[in-house]
Each structure stands twice: as structure tokens, then as C-alpha cells.
Amino acid sequence: xxxxxxxxxxxxxxxxxxxxxxxxxxxxxxxxxxxxxxxxxxxxxxxxxxxxxxxxxxxxxxxxxxxxxxxxxxxxxxxxxxxxxxxxxxxxxxxxxxxxxxxxxxxxxxxxxxxxxxxxxxx
Amino acid sequence: xxxxxxxxxxxxxxxxxxxxxxxxxxxxxxxxxxxxxxxxxxxxxxxxxxxxxxxxxxxxxxxxxxxxxxxxxxxxxxxxxxxxxxxxxxxxxxxxxxxxxxxxxxx
Numbered sequence: 001x002x003x004x005x006x007x008x009x010x011x012x013x014x015x016x017x018x019x020x021x022x023x024x025x026x027x028x029x030x031x032x033x034x035x036x037x038x039x040x041x042x043x044x045x046x047x048x049x050x051x052x053x054x055x056x057x058x059x060x061x062x063x064x065x066x067x068x069x070x071x072x073x074x075x076x077x078x079x080x081x082x083x084x085x086x087x088x089x090x091x092x093x094x095x096x097x098x099x100x101x102x103x104x105x106x107x108x109x110x111x112x113x114x115x116x117x118x119x120x121x122x123x
Numbered sequence: 124x125x126x127x128x129x130x131x132x133x134x135x136x137x138x139x140x141x142x143x144x145x146x147x148x149x150x151x152x153x154x155x156x157x158x159x160x161x162x163x164x165x166x167x168x169x170x171x172x173x174x175x176x177x178x179x180x181x182x183x184x185x186x187x188x189x190x191x192x193x194x195x196x197x198x199x200x201x202x203x204x205x206x207x208x209x210x211x212x213x214x215x216x217x218x219x220x221x222x223x224x225x226x227x228x229x230x
Contacts, residue, residue: 035219037167045159045167045210047219063218064124097166106173107155108214113166 002026002112004098009117012088020083020117022098029079030054033101035110036083040094088121125149125213129222135230142198144225146211154190155215162207
């Protein structure tokens with residue numbers, strides 16, 4: 001079964017750091033992009049960023065709202081992707097989903113989603 | 124950034140109804156448009172990619188059309204399990220952006 005499982009969420013004070021993890025299973029992890037998408041309480045979905053798969057150079061792109069404060073990385077040997085978040089703000093609170101990205105003729109899309117991990121930034 | 128606007132923001136419908144949700148992009152995105160379904164407390168689920176391609180395992184009562192700036196998601200006959208929030212998302216250029224969501228409720 002293709003699966004993504006996030007972990008690492010929790011309560012953190014503003015200005016501190018947190019690292020989220022996403023473990024993939026059931027597929028060739030390195031061949032796919034991994035995205036992070038977040039959802040503030042009661043709000044819609046916001047794309048945070050992605051890291052491309054190995055065939056595409058493993059490069060990253062980020063949303064402007066987090067650029068400079070977050071880093072997405074991956075460890076192919078462990079089939080894990082990470083979201084390192086620094087200088088956390090209250091508005092970074094929400095559920096963080098890890099998703100698998102596919103790129104085909106019809107364009108990129110996110111076909112597998114983890115269940116999410118909750119981040120609460122509060123003093 | 125490309126802005127995605129869905130309409131309506133919410134709707135009430137009955138089981139068996141034909142329902143259409145609209146998504147408009149602030150600039151042309153060709154057919155790089157995806158639709159997701161989210162139920163309360165759950166992760167979103169991919170329904171349609173590339174504007175009109177049905178994801179495997181998704182019932183054929185869901186369909187998507189459109190290209191350029193205007194897109195629609197249609198339920199041919201609404202079922203009880205379809206009551207949820209639906210999001211469109213463009214993958215034409217980063218930052219990828221979502222519509223604000225359309226909540227489909229039971230009438």
C-alpha cells in the first residue's frame with residue numbers, strides 16, 4: 001500500500017524551530033516529488049513547498065510566506081522527507097500534510113496525502 | 124501568483140441532485156488544474172487531475188471540464204458520501220495555489 005506518514009508536530013513557542021518528518025512506503029520514494037501543504041484551523045489549503053525527485057535534481061521551491069524560514073530535504077536511504085521550520089510564527093499553526101507529487105503530460109498533481117501532523121505555535 | 128476563485132463558497136443540495144462547482148484562475152493555466160475532496164478531520168483526496176482526468180478509484184459520477192481560466196467540477200448525481208469541501212488547485216506555475224474551497228452540504 002502506498003502511504004505517507006507525518007510526524008514531529010507539537011506545541012512550540014514563537015521564534016523557535018521545529019522539524020517535521022514524512023516517511024513514505026509502498027513506492028520508489030526517490031522517483032517522486034514530496035510536497036508540504038498546510039491548513040490553518042478552520043481555513044483552506046496552502047502549499048508550503050516541495051522537493052523534486054532524484055530524476056529531477058532534488059531541487060526545492062517554496063511559498064513566499066515561508067521562504068527563508070523553511071527548508072525541505074530528503075533522505076532517500078530512509079525514504080523520509082523533512083520540513084525544517086525556523087523562526088516560527090503564530091500564523092504557522094495548523095495541520096501539515098505531506099503529499100506525493102506526480103508529473104505527467106497533464107501536469108503535476110498530488111496523488112497521495114498523509115494524514116497530517118498538527119503544529120501549534122503559541123506562547 | 125495565480126489566484127484561484129471558486130464559486131459558490133458553499134451550497135446545499137439533495138441526494139440525487141446534479142451539482143456543479145466553478146473554479147476560475149486569474150490567468151491562463153492551460154489544463155493544469157486539479158480537484159480535491161476533503162471531509163472533516165481528514166486529509167484531502169485527489170479526485171481529478173489535468174482538469175478532466177479521473178483519479179483511479181474515484182466514482183464516474185465526478186467529472187471535470189475546462190481549460191485556460193475557467194473550470195468546473197460536476198457531480199452527476201450527488202451521493203451521501205459526497206458531502207464534503209472541494210478545492211481546486213493550479214499546478215501551472217509555482218507557488219501552487221488553491222481555491223478557497225466549496226462546502227457541499229445536505230439540504
